[in-house]
Amino acid sequence: MAPARLASYRGPGCPFCGSAFAIEGVVDGPLVCPRCSRQFEARVLHPPARVANVLQIAQSGPEGAGACANHPRNAAVTSCGRCGIFICALCELPVDGAHYCPACFDRLAQEGAIDSARLRFRDYGSLASFVAVIGLIFSVFLGLPLGILTFYYVYKGGKAREETGASTTGLVLSAIVGVIDVVLGALFIFSFFLARKH
Amino acid sequence: MTAPRVRIGRYNDLATRQVVYQTDEAIEVDEIDHFQIVRKRVFFDDILFVTLHRQFGAAFLVTMAALGGILLFVAAVLVINHQSDVALGFAAAASPFIIAFFVRVMLQQDVITVYGRRSKAAMRFTFRKAFARAKFEEITSLGRRAQARIAAQQRAAERRTAERELPADVPLPPADPTV
Amino acid sequence: MEMTLHCRNHWDVANGLRNCTRCGQVFCPDCLVQIRGAAYCASCKNEELLDVRSGVALSGPLELASILRRFAAVMLDGLIIGIPFWILYVALIGVASGFRPDRMMGFQPLFFIPSVIMFIYEGVMITASGQTLGKKMMRIKVVRADGTDLQGGQGWGRTTLRTVIGFVPCFGVLADYLPAFFSKDKTTLHDMVVGTRVVNWN
Secondary structure: OOOOOOOOOOOOEOOOOOOEOOOOOOOOEEEEOOOOOOEEEEEEOOOOOOOOOOOOEOOOOOOOOOEOOOOOOEEEEEEOOOOOOEEEOOOOEEEOOEEEOHHHHHHHHHHOOOHHHOOEEEOHHHHHHHHHHHHHHOHHHHHHHHHHHHHHHHHHHHHOHHHHOOOHHHHHHHHHHHHHHHHHHHHHHHHHHHHHHO | OOOOOEEEEEEEOOOOEEEEEEOOOEEEEEEEOOOEEEEEEEEHHHEEEEEEEEEOOHHHHHHHHHHHHHHHHHHHHHHHOOOHHHHHHHHHHHHHHHHHHHHHHHHOEEEEEEEEOOOEEEEEEOOOHHHHHHHHHHHHHHHHHHHHHHHHHHHHHHHHHHHOOOOOOOOOOOOOOOO | OOOOOOOOOOOOOOOOOEEOOOOOOEEOHHHOEEEOOEEEOHHHHHHHHHHHHHOOOOOOOOOEOOHHHHHHHHHHHHHHHHHHHHHHHHHHHHHHOOOOHHHHHOOHHHHHHHHHHHHHHHHHHHHHHOOOHHHHHHOEEEEEOOOOOOOOOHHHHHHHHHHHHHHOOOHHHHHHHHHHHHOOOOOOHHHHHHOEEEEEOO
């Protein structure tokens, strides 16, 4: 009973028409889709079902391994990388090269400290360019604040560049436009005040 | 920090903008959606099916033809009305669309689609066809290698448990447990 | 058929049994691990971990659709349904009144018919599948706050609320959609009342 998922990805299909494709017994090489009759090149792989990660029942006797902190009946195989408790093969959650117990995994995932579990990022690169352009268009009133906002986004984008792949050129360009925004905005405000004085 | 990743392609559609990367363990798809990046992965040991196909990309062709056609039409009307200089401007504006249209008709697009058990990734290539073919074979072999490694690990772990003896007081399940 | 349930691995244990969230089979506490509030058995733990790292975990946050996409979907709906029906309606009235402006004005009470058609179209489609044609094209869908499909009269309730609020001149639509820009779940006023979200669905 597979769990329902939010996205409607239903498994391999024809890359042309998207209709589901049974891949049992299919061999590598050119294939023709039964629905749309178009041909494509295919390779079939057989991922092993990660079957019952072998649970080890606590061995009798004092020379056996210690018991898991969460499951008294299971033998501990390793210790959590964060809190150090002994965990069995069922509890251990291997991510990014470290093993964590379920509680630490939950806590770290919430904090965003597990790199492979962090899957949402703000795209500072496009934010910076968008704000910079809007600042240019409306530089009369919004030039100054939007220019400063552009610098903030460029800064954040620069820091997150490795994670999110924001292009350096894009960020630099946004920064330049940001400078123009600030200059124009400041000029307008300045001239506005000067005009009032006369 | 995240594992080093290489940008290998992209997939742009009417409603999506996706950039595709390759890491040691997976193909990562960053979908850029209204200033937010949402990341999905297809792990190499999760790949079921990889395909490579060549397509025209009808939506792109229609759009380019429509835009180029409209601009050319305006240029033609202007020529008929003896305003050739403005018509030239419109013809020049139409040219990138017409060129893009013909480039796509002649070259077509090579698309690699990686179907995993729970996610999928796709990337399109218009010009780098040899790269696409090489990437296709590379993803397949990386997938096979990762899956063979997992299978070997599973077998080793199973052998290790089978060697241990179960204590006598734990009742074994019946030979054929009905589900 | 056995009357007492027991853990699949430990046949002697009969209390404290729970179901694995993914495969639904019954296990004792020693065979289940708690991850993000749900219990998983040994086989399913690896699958769930892979789900999390692949970005498709159900227990994760909903993939809320961007406001731009939602707006585009509404525009598309208007183009596909609203405009053709409006043209048809004007044509029919024109024919019925012989294209005389004074007589056309007599049909004024019927001006709301295209809106009624839009209302029915949206109500029916959202109740059936959570998607109108525009939403299908933009690959977004209306779901409940926990990610499951709409049930009962939620589709109609949402559409009714949206239409009624929209009747308030000028401020209705603004008040309805403004919260979407600021709320964490991008909920409009009608989303908040009915408890729905609009998510990416592709």
